[in-house]
Amino acid sequence: MLMGSNARWWAAGIVACVAQAVIAADTSSDTTSVQSTDSSNRRMLEEVVVSAQKVNQSSQDVPISLTAVSGDFMREVGATGLQDIAPYIPNVRFSSDTDPALAQINIRGFGSNPLNSAFDSSVGFVQDEIFFNRPSYYNEAMFDIARVEVLRGPQGTLFGKNTIAGVFNVTTKGPTEELSADLRMNKTDPEEVSLEAGIGGMVTDWFGVRIAAQDISRDGQLHNQFLNRQDDKHEQNAQRLKLLFLPSENVSFELMGVTSETSANYWGLQLMNLDEGSSDFLKNYDPNIEGDPYNFTSSYDQDGFLDKTSDTLGLKTDWDIGPVGALDNLNMVLVLADTALTIDSLVDLDTSPANLAVLEVVSDYEQQSAELRFTGTADSLFGLGSGVEFVVGAYVFDSRFSQATKITTGDDFGAYLLTDDALQLVSGQTNVSSGGLLGGLNLAGIGLISNLTGALIGEDFFRLDYLLNVDAQAIFAQMSWALTDQFIITPGIRYSREQKVADASGEGVCRTAALGTPCIMESALSAEDYDERGLSRKESDVSPKLAFQYYLNRDTNVFLTYARGYKSGGFNASSFGGEDLSFEPEEAATIEAGFKGEFFENTLRLNAAVYQTEFDNLQVLAFNGAFFDVTNAASAISRGLEMDFMWLTPFEPLSIAGSLGLLDAKYDSYPNAPAPITQGVNAKQDLSGKRIAFAPEQSASITPTLTLPLFGLAMRASVDYLYQGNQYTDGDLDPNSYLKGFSQVSARISLGSTDQRWAVSLGGSNLTEEKVLNQVLDTVFFPGSYNARQKSGRKIFASLSFAW
Template identity: 50%
Template sequence: MKALLLAASAALLLPVSVLAQSEAPTPVPPEGSADLGSLPVQALSESAPPPAPAEESKAGPRQLGEVVVTAQKTKQSLRRVPASVTALSGDFIKETGAADLADVSLYVPNSRVDADDIGSPQVFIRGFGTNAFNPSFESSVGFVQDDLYFGRPGYFTESMFDIDRVEILRGPQGTLFGKNTIAGVFNVISKGPTSEPSADARYFYGGQGEQRLEGGMGAMFGEHFGGRVGFLYREQDGQTYNQFLDRYEDSLQQQAVRGKLKLASGIWSSELMLLTSETTAPFWPFQLMKLDADTRTYLQHFDANIEDDPYNFRTSFDTPGWIEKGSDTVALKNEWAMGPVAGLKDFNTVLVLGGSRFRIDQLNELDVSPADIARLDNHEDHQQLTAELRFTGKADSLFGLGTGLEFVGGLFRYDSDYTLLARIMAGQDLASYLLTDDAAQLASGGALSSSPLGFLGSFDLSNLGLLTGPLISNGDYYQFDYTQKVAANALFGQFTWNWTKHFAITPGVRLGMEEKKISTKGQSHCQIKDALPPGIPAPPCVMELLLGSSDYDQPDKKRKEYDISPKLSMQYFADHGVNYYVSYARGDKSGGINAISLTGEKLEYNAETAQTYELGAKGRFFNKTLNTSLTLYQTDFDNLQVLAFNGVLFDVSNAGTARSRGLEADFQWLTPYRPLRIVGSLGLLDAKYLDYPGAPAPISQGIGAKQNLGGQRIAFAPKATGTLTPSLTYEFGEVAFTLAGDIIYQGDQYTDVDLDPATHVDPYYQYAARFIVADVRERWSLSVGGTNLGDKRVLNQVTDATFFPGTYFAQQAPGRQLFAVVGVKF
């Protein structure tokens, strides 16, 4: 950790990460302009290769090239953005062997993506985010790809391929990116057609049979027509072995295709994008941890080798679960570069229209054991339409004052229709489970203790299901029916006014209205109950008794919310090339109705709000060979939305207030030793609840026990994270040899909201390295490397086990992974 702190101390300035810039001469600003002013930059769709050594020497000493982003909905230098932003190029992502946003997040300060459950990924920025296990829970981190906002957390685990760059914006982004971006935004930009014909392909082969074939081809065929097609095929055998079913639970197969068609004529251009993605996998890679003696005795009747070591990539459960998910998206982006209009310069109009359908079908084990106790059958369907009309432009002054003005503003519309049908279904061994201590403890809702029936657990009850299973499990289930329609409208705008050569101010605001129409229903079913005529009282079903559930029906519930998301930043552009800034932003996250309540009580939860203050600086030094960044921030949350485990699933509620304070720093350095480049990042985080009465307590305090977490740390909020990536490159004629490595540090953290000591993960380091041989003109490359080279065994998450009080479910992070990659470009 000391090395990371020393590295970050060299980076006292700039909240942007430039982890993969080309070494290219920087364009010279127009005479009289500041170094951080508007710079001539290359079109975002065209990523020029670095110049050959001879060309570089003619151009002068090597320098870090400009990185262009759209973090403020316009193309601008990353160093000019008054916000904490990290930008990762597609080339850097490929070089590290990253397959998804979970891998990418390791290189982003104060960011975390857990994609172990590909249907319900968890995304956190600065300690705040979304556990998506409850489908009604809106994501706290927005996902935007190619100018389209996607409204379900499951889009985070859709195929990531043919990527130009990924921008991670930290803190509330409601002014420009809308509601439900209260913690930040992942902004993904895929490659588009280039001016010259180009094609590339890449084959990745790694441990556990992982293979990825990715590529793309396209061009502008003349001035008016062009296109690009990208594709991905990915499969892996997995690492977590299910000894009961003799299969790997984290195997995966994924395929996707994206097509872009571009038409241009004069000041007008239009791009049509079509994207389809499909993913299939077993479900899910959980392991048992800390088995109670009575639980172990009971489960050994089904699997004599049952064990609770969460670090050995072995599990044992009986349900051959599966998940199929996918999406289909179509988008049309029209741009009018109108030039001078009514005294404005570079006036542009952009209209983005999009539609997408996202679906999940899954069957999974609820008890994660070899006993057939209960299963979850889940089906989700989400359809959305979006439209955004925005205007950008520049002016020489604001009513004759200042030295220049840039603005962006527009209208936004979002409509979605979401449907959930889920069933908790009784298994064949439910009858034998009902005679165990665990069942008695759940029924009593008290402290963990032995029940009078506990002695039965020592007998072999595994055959009891053959006799009673059909009577209990045939048609005995609890069903959730949930539908949600959302209609949201917004008016947004901001402008940057350069009121002197050195000072700029950026005010902005978004006015939004969102309406939700929701129907939710929970109902138990079993043979006896379903056979009786309506109106005749029926005895409770077995699953109903076990869950402590009750029937409810809440149709046609409505919520309407209004939000105002303002922002204000001030910047000082110093003569020595540093941009100092201070900013304020506010954001909102929608309230809603609990989609998977077992009782129908306390269904509604309120909207969440956050406001953040940032103090930052960013600059470049040593003849533009060192980029540095630093951001200090504080974010206050009110009505924080949290998920609390109810014994089987997760209920949504409001926690009270919380606060996150911290630091984000990063740097990129072309050292005086020409072959050596060093990139690093550091995140320091202090995120805690200010007030959270009625929070769930660790299971050791009793089933359903509560506590006040005021003053305590928030889960998934490590105190420190950091990366250090040195690389050495030597060129011999037309061939370049690169040796690069990563030191990745993750601080200690809790992985469940109740802060149970069993869910605490100690701090750790991981190491990665790669050796790359490539043509200097990037026509081909060959690399070999590995991640987690020390084979560090780490738990991504630990939660209370369903049906087994005092036992836990653990999800293990990947172990050592070796890989080889071949890439070609034409």
């Protein structure tokens, strides 16, 4: 139980939920439901159709907490990726709105740190029914979107093992019955140009096609004063082709091909809180160096970059079999997919103008998968009840991931060794000092020291090689059984098994090794040579689900759902000594109670739920003063409330949408957690009972929209108020990573045709120019200083959209 103020918070949350439920409620709503009219010209909310249970159904009939966002809403707010819509979704957080590779997504406070590629993502990503098992896919091919469904809580029954915190289920547009086309052009200040276009339809009675493309060019906001470039400059272009074949009335084949290329300067971090010794040392390389993380200014000496390419091929077969025995509407779906992702990156590891260390990472990923499922209905189950809907299927998955990591010693590393920072790392005590002796030696001859040591050291690096093969299979089943016209029970279960085989090695390479002298970088990382091959682990899991749903009337229902999730263990991809390579699987169990309702003649849709989730063996990254180790925290617990609504007000031109998330996520037991570096290298602390990172206490949004006729055209104006509460942004809960609650305001106005075929829009985000840090991490070489990632500043955009 929660005590003291937390008890009052929890009680207040329940009271708020119950109070809203008196009016109405639900956890699955569309933040972008649009107005429609019936035959009497009465305004109504459109039905939101989702595929959260592997069949198309109204979101109001799904007994889980979800939010659906339409592609039209994404285009309206100028979103170029999922990170741009996260602020509108309760209890969802992206750790970066600019990083094209290291996407960390947290739902209800839980997610996986992408800095270690051994981790599977806790938040699953599915696009066009294909499950992608690498977090880098979150930034791939996010265009021509029809709908995004965010499913909160474990979704292991229908979506698989690595969906322990939730799922982003994305659907893109396909060929339409009639030929149609749409085009959207965005121009943003600071400089960003994006173009998105799609065209397609049925060419004949049996063949249809849709072609879509996206091109983004972003100059970025983070200025590198040392290299005189933008460190977050970003370019991406992607294309998608969908071919639809209808050989008969009840069989369809959809073939899809997607390709994407991304090129970016890398990475978007700034130094923060430089102490006097670190500042004096770095001023030898850049006299203007400073530790202000809020000024969009960096100072790297390395031309960091990231190049990323992905190619995906998918085939979906849909066979409407029809009645079979006692079954009605039997349908078969087969989804085959093959995808490949390549990332080549180089970053300035010390994030400073000194040439201390360069990190190079090259990774290749290949994945093949197949899902076969059957859906159907029956009048009853063994003569009991008033109807049954079911889904049953099998899933196979095979992947291969290889990564080569190289950490190279820079020419200035010898000069760095004559600093208090180096002394602190070697001693393990961040409060030790040479009393100015090392600093005096350094400042007196830093150029000479760098030249001499650079020539002496020569090529010196530590290399990590990692290869992981995954082979997994699963069978699953779920049914919705209507015991009466009002009471529905939904049991589900998934059995999965998986085998992982890995090779992991680390090796120091240097000129001085031949003389029996340890390599500089290997010593600096406290690393050792190792070569572990044929590492293997086999796991199996049973993920059950049980939901009870009761309809108070046709438009309102309440539900209670229990679900269990599972994320497999694995092998550390970034071990520096070959010890403790293995980490254990993660498990979660959640129970949530919610309401779904539509009121006032379908002009108000109001949704709410309360939940509690318990995690065991939480997989975490721990910073050891030099790099990140993989560990399992004992347990964690998350409690909260989620609510969103859409209201067509009695004042006909005005509609209002909004959301609210309350989150209390804590470590239940974590006695040997990493302590902030200020307490010493490899220091430990007890985080039991403490709040976990990336878990804002509150999140909220409200968007009033006014639609008015103007000179025969339609004018539409919206304002967004977005709020995110207090939170930590580093796993060791360092006070310097604490982020106070903040709010941001966005707005937009558009003018277009009444049939919405074209529109011209002007808008902006973060109009009040709030300066916010999205993430704060310890630096590798400067104990007590930090790397910070700043959220995007104010942006103004103009856009032109056209649909035919």
